Amino acid sequence: MGRKRLLIKRIDNPCSRQIAYSKRGKGILKKATELSTLYGADVALLMFSPTGRLTSYTHKGRVSQIVKLTVWSLSVFLLYFRHLDNEEALERKPCELNRKKYEAQEKMWSYSPDVSNIYLIAEAQHHQQFVTKAIQRIEKLKKTKLLEKETSPSL
Amino acid sequence: MGRKRLLIKRIDNPCSRQIAYSKRGKGILKKATELSTLYGADVALLMFSPTGRLTSYTHKGRVSQIVKLTVWSLSVFLLYFRHLDNEEALERKPCELNRKKYEAQEKMWSYSPDVSNIYLIAEAQHHQQFVTKAIQRIEKLKKTKLLEKETSPSL
DNA sequence: TCCCCTATCTATAATTC
DNA sequence: TGAATTATAGATAGGGG
Numbered sequence: 001m002g003r004k005r006l007l008i009k010r011i012d013n014p015c016s017r018q019i020a021y022s023k024r025g026k027g028i029l030k031k032a033t034e035l036s037t038l039y040g041a042d043v044a045l046l047m048f049s050p051t052g053r054l055t056s057y058t059h060k061g062r063v064s065q066i067v068k069l070t071v072w073s074l075s076v077f078l079l080y081f082r083h084l085d086n087e088e089a090l091e092r093k094p095c096e097l098n099r100k101k102y103e104a105q106e107k108m109w110s111y112s113p114d115v116s117n118i119y120l121i122a123e124a125q126h127h128q129q130f131v132t133k134a135i136q137r138i139e140k141l142k143k144t145k146l147l148e149k150e151t152s153p154s155l
Numbered sequence: 156m157g158r159k160r161l162l163i164k165r166i167d168n169p170c171s172r173q174i175a176y177s178k179r180g181k182g183i184l185k186k187a188t189e190l191s192t193l194y195g196a197d198v199a200l201l202m203f204s205p206t207g208r209l210t211s212y213t214h215k216g217r218v219s220q221i222v223k224l225t226v227w228s229l230s231v232f233l234l235y236f237r238h239l240d241n242e243e244a245l246e247r248k249p250c251e252l253n254r255k256k257y258e259a260q261e262k263m264w265s266y267s268p269d270v271s272n273i274y275l276i277a278e279a280q281h282h283q284q285f286v287t288k289a290i291q292r293i294e295k296l297k298k299t300k301l302l303e304k305e306t307s308p309s310l
Numbered sequence: 311t312c313c314c315c316t317a318t319c320t321a322t323a324a325t326t327c
Numbered sequence: 328t329g330a331a332t333t334a335t336a337g338a339t340a341g342g343g344g
Contacts, residue, residue: 002340021194028186039176048197157323
């Protein structure tokens with residue numbers, strides 16, 4: 001691609017890596033746009049840069065909505081489980097550890113001015129860990145029969 | 156891009172649209188691969204073709220896991236709310252309507268042999284609708300103070 | 311960082327097999 | 328469908344401001 005052929009290997013130099021990423025990021029973003037406008041395809045693209053910044057493209061379609069809903073629903077999930085105080089123990093201690101980690105990581109990430117396109121990866125990780133635990137807990141609560149019935153396609 | 160300049164407008168001819176989409180789909184998939192190998196970027200790409208088939212690329216990273224977790228966690232969310240029989244009404248009637256719609260749509264989508272890369276869009280929609288309602292219900296249950304505290308980055 | 315430039319590489323539209 | 332083939336449009340590495 002220009003001037004020299006590029007081997008598809010990780011670029012080690014952080015400086016040129018960042019520059020090149022920014023170019024290619026725009027490139028693939030454009031491709032995603034073209035794909036959805038040309039064919040009406042429902043495209044969702046999420047990219048975390050080496051420095052932890054998220055760029056995303058989501059067509060105004062169904063997949064996109066679902067992807068956008070992801071972090072949202074995970075956080076609500078979290079909230080709801082916190083609310084269940086009267087239920088059995090919610091493994092609060094690991095959660096506190098996660099919070100420490102979360103707060104530490106939070107300082108590391110740079111923020112983009114366009115808020116609508118930004119989710120902090122630390123935030124997402126935090127939710128992910130919590131949800132993973134919540135899922136395990138639910139699995140104990142109710143076994144997988146109904147789940148299989150609900151979610152598995154009839155392949 | 157070869158032989159003629161292409162205007163970025165929806166291609167109406169279904170035949171050529173499908174052919175072109177298959178080519179470009181592969182193209183953007185390759186780009187996504189390059190992006191993650193070259194820069195270690197965490198990339199997730201989801202594309203529903205005009206015929207409803209999903210192609211996806213997810214780097215073995217954090218975003219990918221989150222995206223993969225999406226449908227999973229939504230379905231668990233659904234399951235859990237179903238389990239709450241003793242709680243106040245869960246708006247079962249709209250859910251039954253959704254199920255009808257879901258079953259109808261299910262027949263329309265073509266299945267790809269690679270199961271690990273497939274989520275039915277109808278399935279996702281179904282969960283999405285349910286979760287949206289669940290969220291509304293939760294919002295009534297507990298107001299947004301804690302949520303703001305939990306999820307909003309300190310921009 | 312971001313934009314510009316340009317040589318070169320890559321993707322792909324149109325076509326044939 | 329799908330796999331090659333070209334010719335051309337588009338993407339981009341390296342460099343400078």
